[in-house]
Amino acid sequence: MTAFAYRKGSLHAEGVPLSAIADAVGTPTYVYSAQALTERFREVTEAFAGHPHLICYSVKANSNLAILKLFTALGSGFDIVSGGELARVKQAGGDAGKTVFAGVGKTPEEMAQALVSGIRLFNVESAEELEALDAVGRRAGHRAPFALRVNPDVDARTHRYIATGLKTSKFGVPFEEAVALYAKAKKMKGVRALGLDCHIGSQLTRTAPMRAALTKVADLYVTLKAKGHALEYLDVGGGLGITYSDETPPSPQEYARTVLAAVKPTGATLLLEPGRSLVGNAGVLLTRVLYRKPTEARTFVVVDAGMNDLIRPALYEAHHEFLPLVKRRGRDVQVDVVGPVCESTDVLAKARALVLPRQDDLYAFMSAGAYGMSMASTYNSRPRPAEVLVDGEAWRVVRERERVEDLWRGERA
Numbered sequence: 001m002t003a004f005a006y007r008k009g010s011l012h013a014e015g016v017p018l019s020a021i022a023d024a025v026g027t028p029t030y031v032y033s034a035q036a037l038t039e040r041f042r043e044v045t046e047a048f049a050g051h052p053h054l055i056c057y058s059v060k061a062n063s064n065l066a067i068l069k070l071f072t073a074l075g076s077g078f079d080i081v082s083g084g085e086l087a088r089v090k091q092a093g094g095d096a097g098k099t100v101f102a103g104v105g106k107t108p109e110e111m112a113q114a115l116v117s118g119i120r121l122f123n124v125e126s127a128e129e130l131e132a133l134d135a136v137g138r139r140a141g142h143r144a145p146f147a148l149r150v151n152p153d154v155d156a157r158t159h160r161y162i163a164t165g166l167k168t169s170k171f172g173v174p175f176e177e178a179v180a181l182y183a184k185a186k187k188m189k190g191v192r193a194l195g196l197d198c199h200i201g202s203q204l205t206r207t208a209p210m211r212a213a214l215t216k217v218a219d220l221y222v223t224l225k226a227k228g229h230a231l232e233y234l235d236v237g238g239g240l241g242i243t244y245s246d247e248t249p250p251s252p253q254e255y256a257r258t259v260l261a262a263v264k265p266t267g268a269t270l271l272l273e274p275g276r277s278l279v280g281n282a283g284v285l286l287t288r289v290l291y292r293k294p295t296e297a298r299t300f301v302v303v304d305a306g307m308n309d310l311i312r313p314a315l316y317e318a319h320h321e322f323l324p325l326v327k328r329r330g331r332d333v334q335v336d337v338v339g340p341v342c343e344s345t346d347v348l349a350k351a352r353a354l355v356l357p358r359q360d361d362l363y364a365f366m367s368a369g370a371y372g373m374s375m376a377s378t379y380n381s382r383p384r385p386a387e388v389l390v391d392g393e394a395w396r397v398v399r400e401r402e403r404v405e406d407l408w409r410g411e412r413a
């Protein structure tokens, strides 16, 4: 069953009409489906059943505590990129021992905090970071478990802003330098090599780049083992894409087949860091129509959600379907759906054919569960949206709408 579907012309999240949520909580509001989150998590786990693995949900995709708690209950670990994300995981009852820490700019303070918390693995992204981690480990009196994130120089065939596996990207250490770095690390007293890591990009819709990268990385893993490094984990990153409009990403099963075939020679325990593929299609952003504005050039529909609430269209020219909460019959016209923010890139849906909305009509931006709220800002002093979690016929607010007073918290006039 799809979590978001029309019933008698009214768009529902599971058993709840979305317009009831919009009326009660206001707009803009993010709404997530517990059922969609759970089903997707189980689907990925089942696809890898039979092979030792741990799913480390990528917190940056959606870091709401209720979602972290739900994944914790399903047995998930986490992929984090900051001390703030670690704090969220702990706050939600997540296990630091099932958590991996990535990112090119971890501070020594963040590393120390993570080490004390018992983090499973540091994914180290540069030679200098390795030295910093070594110093942290020595100071703490125990070796920090690490994997090098290598950059396999593979074109992930995704939007260039979210590709991370090319030589020119800031991520990972150059593939050719990995063997020497592991040899250097062996002499360090504050670190312990426990794995190897790579992540080539996000919203991947083809298996060929995954296969190419993982085959290279698996080869390197075997080489490192042969050189006496006691590696246990191969972290294959995240990146599996979702359908926003007409993309046809691999299914979790097809993804698992590709990954498992490539890593077979390693015998490693797999770490997976899915973000978008678990939450992207489990969330929508509700919005209300403020004004229609026909001009000579085009017809604008101004809604109360802006690029500060959902930045993906402005940042990546990303497509999110724009659906009415209550279906209406009529002739389609072409419109640009825009937000209230004072930026020309605040266009949330461009050149869409739809029945001309009326003032106050409610709509949903679909596929907004990933990198929606987690990238929201208060630009233009707009309080961030509320968040709601639906479960069957029940729903609850899992983050209150930010209040205007929150906008200047900590400021001194």
Ligand SMILES: Cc1ncc(COP(=O)(O)O)c(C=O)c1O
Residues within 6 Å of the ligand: 058, 061, 079, 102, 103, 164, 199, 201, 202, 203, 204, 237, 238, 239, 240, 273, 274, 275, 276, 277, 370
């Ligand atoms: C290291 C790392 N792991 C996991 C992810 C999650 O990626 P996705 O949401 O595409 O699954 C990202 C983001 O691209 C990342 O940088």
Ligand SMILES: N[C@@H](CCCC[NH3+])C(=O)O
Residues within 6 Å of the ligand: 060, 162, 202, 203, 312, 316, 370, 371
């Ligand atoms: N924020 C991006 C994905 C970046 C992934 C983080 N490494 C998006 O919305 O598509």
